[in-house]
Amino acid sequence: MTDVLAKYIPEHAVAPVFELIKHYGVHLKIVNERVTRHGDYHRDASGYHRITVNASLNKYRFLITLVHEIAHLAAFEKFGRNIKPHGDEWKLTFRNLMVPFIRPEIFPNHLLPLLARHFRNPKASSDTDATLSLALKQFDEKExxxxxxxxxxxxxxxxxxxxxxxxxxxxxxxxxxxxxxxxGRMFLFNPNAEVEILP
Structure with a gap:
């Protein structure tokens, strides 16, 4: 498992992420890209905790997404299954799980203040934090x-x-x-939505 993780997340995050996966009994599946989401957590009928993460994510966004999904599991276990998926309990759990990773051995220095600001009050998706999202996109493969x-x-x-x-x-x-x-319908787009400009 650590060999697989090493392909997708920063080197110094592999051991602590593997410990989280073992601790929470996560069945991690790395999947082809889904446009509508970076990752997903659910508990199946047999009680297994399944997390999927898009293989196409860069290593920093992959790490954030994986910890985001583990935070759902951890929050449900600690506070019960009646909490809001991205409510206060999840935010507290996500922040607490993520803080040990916000260090220069794992993230580039220029991302650290953006991450610190974001995790004061994490959102349901890092994409809604336009500044952080654009900073993370610089590590994506260019298309x-x-x-x-x-x-x-x-x-x-x-x-x-x-x-x-x-x-x-x-x-x-x-x-x-x-x-x-x-x-003729009107839609609202986040400033960091990726699009193709037409001539």
């Missing part, structure tokens, strides 16, 4: 003509992962209002 919503000029057309085409509109607080070209 063709990918850009982020904040880079798309006002009024320009762009395509998202499912092929739908949108026209970029105005920024509303943190997110951008964009019109789906085929239906």
């Amino acid at each position: 063709g003509d990918k850009h982020y919503i904040f880079q798309v000029p006002y009024g320009a057309l762009f395509r998202i992962h499912n092929g739908k085409i949108f026209k970029k509109g105005a920024q509303r607080v943190k997110r951008f209002e964009c019109e789906e070209v085929s239906t």
